[in-house]
Amino acid sequence: MSIKTSKRADKISKSPIRAVFDLAAGNKGEYINLAIGQPHFDVPSMLKTSTIRAIEEGSNSYEQSIGNIGLRKKIAEKLKNKNFINADYNNIIITSGVSGGIFLALSSIIDENDEVIISDPLFGMYKQILNFLGAKIIIHNTYPEFRLKAEKLKKLISKKTKLIIINSPNNPTGMVYDKNELCKLAEIADKFNTPVLSDEIYEKFDYKNKFFSIGSIYENTITLNGFSKSHSITGWRLGYAHAPAEIIEAMVKIQQYTFVCAPSLAQKAMINNININLSRNIAQYKKNSQLVFKEMRNNFDLIEGEGAFYAFIKIPNKNFIKKAIEKKVLIVPGSAFSVRNTHFRLSFAAKTEDLKKGLDILNSL
Numbered sequence: 165m166s167i168k169t170s171k172r173a174d175k176i177s178k179s180p181i182r183a184v185f186d187l188a189a190g191n192k193g194e195y196i197n198l199a200i201g202q203p204h205f206d207v208p209s210m211l212k213t214s215t216i217r218a219i220e221e222g223s224n225s226y227e228q229s230i231g232n233i234g235l236r237k238k239i240a241e242k243l244k245n246k247n248f249i250n251a252d253y254n255n256i257i258i259t260s261g262v263s264g265g266i267f268l269a270l271s272s273i274i275d276e277n278d279e280v281i282i283s284d285p286l287f288g289m290y291k292q293i294l295n296f297l298g299a300k301i302i303i304h305n306t307y308p309e310f311r312l313k314a315e316k317l318k319k320l321i322s323k324k325t326k327l328i329i330i331n332s333p334n335n336p337t338g339m340v341y342d343k344n345e346l347c348k349l350a351e352i353a354d355k356f357n358t359p360v361l362s363d364e365i366y367e368k369f370d371y372k373n374k375f376f377s378i379g380s381i382y383e384n385t386i387t388l389n390g391f392s393k394s395h396s397i398t399g400w401r402l403g404y405a406h407a408p409a410e411i412i413e414a415m416v417k418i419q420q421y422t423f424v425c426a427p428s429l430a431q432k433a434m435i436n437n438i439n440i441n442l443s444r445n446i447a448q449y450k451k452n453s454q455l456v457f458k459e460m461r462n463n464f465d466l467i468e469g470e471g472a473f474y475a476f477i478k479i480p481n482k483n484f485i486k487k488a489i490e491k492k493v494l495i496v497p498g499s500a501f502s503v504r505n506t507h508f509r510l511s512f513a514a515k516t517e518d519l520k521k522g523l524d525i526l527n528s529l
């Protein structure tokens with residue numbers, strides 16, 4: 165007997181990134197994995213200790229759906245001091261990773277047939293969830309420089325635009341939008357009173373000190389951030405959102421009947437580790453970013469990276485990705501992030517020696 169799945173579920177396609185992972189599963193050590201979107205660093209030891217203590221001291225029950233009040237207050241402080249956002253802890257919800265924040269925010273804002281502008285290329289989850297919700301996706305093409313294009317945005321936005329989504333530092337391009345670009349975007353969005361969702365998960369991976377939060381100049385912003393990448397805890401599922409009160413209220417309602425709460429022990433442990441010094445890890449990825457540019461610039465069409473831990477590189481010849489995988493180097497086809505399939509994403513979240521080996525092989529192809 166077969167069960168027919170919902171039309172809504174059928175609108176989601178399987179992740180091409182997971183398909184690359186599946187290829188490597190069971191063959192650990194055989195592949196050089198330049199496909200992975202998570203740091204290779206271990207979890208900071210202070211955070212491990214705090215988490216074990218949190219379990220032992222009883223942070224094992226349900227947490228409030230809006231999140232731990234101590235952590236929300238710490239995040240509000242951070243958003244005020246580091247991001248210059250006029251943050252209030254009442255307008256912060258703790259989510260199950262930024263993915264949880266994406267799902268709650270989009271389901272709080274988007275109705276069927278609503279128009280949403282997304283930059284292309286972009287982290288694939290946005291498109292999938294928007295399809296799931298029946299939104300009409302409007303593509304803001306950022307090729308070839310991968311920057312925000314004010315003139316294009318002015319043509320795409322209208323009274324029908326329900327939301328604009330950006331991600332900086334960007335997955336997969338490695339670009340970081342500067343203050344000037346974001347001010348122009350805020351001005352355009354403000355004319356139509358359109359909210360902006362800003363995914364800032366790679367904030368700490370900012371190699372040219374360009375990072376700027378649009379939420380500091382535009383109140384109608386949903387700021388998403390989290391600890392998966394910065395603290396190397398992708399499996400712990402911890403993120404947060406800051407947004408106008410009515411959006412947070414809707415997100416809390418949906419959280420109550422879906423995720424219920426983000427993991428309580430991770431929330432408790434993070435209270436004293438939110439500002440932990442991660443500069444050594446970041447410095448190593450900055451070096452990796454420079455290495456990728458230095459080693460690849462002669463044979464490939466790529467832009468010097470500014471942030472995150474990815475390079476988005478033009479495919480130089482036919483079957484390149486297939487040939488790379490045959491040579492045991494895992495990379496991700498650009499179509500996982502874009503309507504085009506002209507590029508591949510290389511992740512440099514790897515040990516420098518593995519990265520070097522992988523780059524040598526890609527150059528040999």
Ligand SMILES: Cc1ncc(COP(=O)(O)O)c(C=O)c1O
Nearest residue numbers: 201261262263287335365390392
């Ligand atoms: C841009 C972006 N947003 C959100 C996420 C999801 O992160 P989390 O592990 O916090 O759910 C990722 C993960 O790769 C990402 O690249």
